[in-house]
Amino acid sequence: MKRKKILVTGGAGYIGSHTCVEFINAGYEPIILDNFSNSKEFIPERIQEITGTKPRVIDLDCAAYESLLEAVKAEGNINGIVHFAAFKAVGESTRKPLDYYYNNVASTTSILKLMEALAIDNFVFSSSCTVYGQPDVLPVTEDSPIKAAESPYGRTKQICEDLIQDFYKAKEDLKAVSLRYFNPIGAHPSSLIGELPLGVPNNLVPYITQTAIGLRQNLTIFGDDYDTPDGTCIRDYIHVVDLAKAHVAALSYLEKSNNGLYDIFNLGTGTGNSVLEVVNTFEKIAQMKLNYTIGPRRQGDIVKVFADVSKSKNLLNWETKLSLIDALRDAWNWEKSLKTADIS
Numbered sequence: 001m002k003r004k005k006i007l008v009t010g011g012a013g014y015i016g017s018h019t020c021v022e023f024i025n026a027g028y029e030p031i032i033l034d035n036f037s038n039s040k041e042f043i044p045e046r047i048q049e050i051t052g053t054k055p056r057v058i059d060l061d062c063a064a065y066e067s068l069l070e071a072v073k074a075e076g077n078i079n080g081i082v083h084f085a086a087f088k089a090v091g092e093s094t095r096k097p098l099d100y101y102y103n104n105v106a107s108t109t110s111i112l113k114l115m116e117a118l119a120i121d122n123f124v125f126s127s128s129c130t131v132y133g134q135p136d137v138l139p140v141t142e143d144s145p146i147k148a149a150e151s152p153y154g155r156t157k158q159i160c161e162d163l164i165q166d167f168y169k170a171k172e173d174l175k176a177v178s179l180r181y182f183n184p185i186g187a188h189p190s191s192l193i194g195e196l197p198l199g200v201p202n203n204l205v206p207y208i209t210q211t212a213i214g215l216r217q218n219l220t221i222f223g224d225d226y227d228t229p230d231g232t233c234i235r236d237y238i239h240v241v242d243l244a245k246a247h248v249a250a251l252s253y254l255e256k257s258n259n260g261l262y263d264i265f266n267l268g269t270g271t272g273n274s275v276l277e278v279v280n281t282f283e284k285i286a287q288m289k290l291n292y293t294i295g296p297r298r299q300g301d302i303v304k305v306f307a308d309v310s311k312s313k314n315l316l317n318w319e320t321k322l323s324l325i326d327a328l329r330d331a332w333n334w335e336k337s338l339k340t341a342d343i344s
């Protein structure tokens with residue numbers, strides 16, 4: 001049977017590469033659209049090592065609409081688009097806001113224009129739990145109010161969600177979902193793909209694994225005087241493989257609908273873990289003592305957030321299967337497998 005083609009923007013990136021693997025496993029043909037601004041050219045080969053299939057690659061900037069239209073038209077019938085491509089570093093976005101607005105918002109506009117031009121109906125967008133800020137009620141549901149964004153990055157996600165909704169209102173045959181990811185961590189269990197942070201990581205888990213391997217001297221835990229059981233902040237850490245599978249579930253949800261729709265889903269485990277719990281779990285898995293100290297609070301940090309996942313469970317028929325232990329084990333194996341050539 002002919003495989004349905006899915007265009008995966010940012011498909012060579014961290015979450016996109018894992019999602020390509022799951023689309024291939026589910027019988028689709030993902031086509032990667034990536035300009036490799038934050039990923040490596042060898043990733044499609046790694047996807048082939050895992051699945052036996054090398055995805056085709058369109059090496060273009062999503063915002064380059066005219067070239068994109070020509071290249072995607074040449075691929076023939078596209079069943080849906082999963083749009084990961086974006087810049088994602090919160091700190092950098094405050095220093096380079098124009099780069100973030102251009103790359104994240106112009107790219108999304110261009111991709112939606114492409115959908116209109118080529119009559120592609122199914123659209124899956126990568127959003128973030130950052131849109132909730134510090135929620136008043138936990139676990140946080142999709143109906144919780146959107147809070148003022150803490151950074152230009154966060155604002156681009158809010159703007160893109162609005163953009164998609166406005167496009168849907170104007171074009172009611174569009175079937176689209178925004179997926180609000182909580183904290184993706186871990187790597188593929190094969191250790192062939194994973195997160196490749198550029199420079200000093202901002203996120204907790206890559207900082208932990210780089211400290212354990214000796215690339216960083218010491219992890220600083222940002223504050224232990226919060227109003228939580230052990231005083232450190234709480235997040236909902238989701239294994240990237242579980243997250244990748246949610247995209248297949250979301251696409252299938254759209255395919256099954258006969259009518260246009262726009263919907264929003266939380267993607268998390270439904271459970272919160274503190275920074276100290278993550279560190280202690282890692283120490284058990286790696287069987288080592290991690291160098292860490294308690295430092296001051298990080299500005300803008302949310303105290304605690306974790307997802308209500310009942311909507312995803314009921315409508316997407318998806319829930320996480322992997323644990324924090326699985327995710328930290330896979331992140332650690334991936335770190336140990338990395339060669340200097342991979343990260344330089």
Ligand code: NAD
Binds near residue numbers: 014034
């Ligand atoms: P990533 O940087 O690893 O992947 C993004 C990919 O998009 C990269 O391969 C990059 O080269 C590509 N890209 C960026 N701009 C492009 C453009 N204009 N044209 C073509 N390709 C472009 O990031 P990720 O962690 O895989 O995140 C994927 C998506 O999920 C992003 O939209 C991000 O904002 C969102 N998200 C990520 C997290 C997280 O913690 N990783 C959390 C919430 C939401």
Ligand code: UD1
Binds near residue numbers: 203301
């Ligand atoms: C980050 C992003 C957010 C995004 C979310 C999900 C920032 C400021 N925010 O937030 O936009 O939606 O990921 O991917 O980057 N920590 C330490 N020491 C460290 C690093 C982190 O103690 O060296 C703590 C943080 O204070 C936090 C927890 O670990 O309590 C998780 O931090 P991080 O991985 O940066 O994720 P988020 O803060 O959730």
